[in-house]
Amino acid sequence: MGKVGTSYLLTQLGYQAPSLLVYLVAFVLALIYMRRASMPCILTMVGVGILVITTLGIAVMQASLFDSRQAYGGDSERFAQLSGNIGLAGSYVRAVGLFFLVVAIFVDRRSQVNDWSESGHP
Numbered sequence: 001m002g003k004v005g006t007s008y009l010l011t012q013l014g015y016q017a018p019s020l021l022v023y024l025v026a027f028v029l030a031l032i033y034m035r036r037a038s039m040p041c042i043l044t045m046v047g048v049g050i051l052v053i054t055t056l057g058i059a060v061m062q063a064s065l066f067d068s069r070q071a072y073g074g075d076s077e078r079f080a081q082l083s084g085n086i087g088l089a090g091s092y093v094r095a096v097g098l099f100f101l102v103v104a105i106f107v108d109r110r111s112q113v114n115d116w117s118e119s120g121h122p
Contacts (some may be wrong), residue, residue: 001063001064001067002067004066004067005063005064005066005067006063008062008063008066009059009060009063012059012062012063013056013059016055016059019051019055020052020055023048023051023052023055026044026048026101027044027045027048027049029044030042030044030045030048031045037108039104039107039108040104040105040107040108041104043100043101043103043104043107044100044101044104046100047097047098047099047100047101047103047104048097048101049097050093050094050096050097050100051094051097051098054090054093054094054097057090058086058087058089058090061086062083062086065079065082065083065086
């Protein structure tokens with residue numbers, strides 16, 4: 001990767017550092033609570049894995065796109081189209097990762113029976 005692509009990649013990783021840190025914390029917590037709630041933890045790790053790979057993959061693909069544009073003098077229209085396609089694909093894959101996190105919240109929930117009439121509440 002050339003100077004422009006590397007600079008772009010490092011900048012993007014800097015911008016994504018807070019999200020990556022949250023993903024790391026989620027992954028560690030999923031490992032800690034694996035015995036207590038295995039299915040939610042597995043789904044959390046899958047979701048976090050997808051989000052991390054997507055974050056890094058999109059940044060690398062965009063950095064490569066910047067390098068190729070500078071190296072080959074690519075036209076602006078093609079660059080914009082490819083950049084938009086990368087962003088769109090990243091959005092769809094991130095949605096899948098978030099789907100796994102939402103499913104992890106609700107899987108293996110036990111129904112709690114609250115009989116208000118027995119406790120004196122209307």
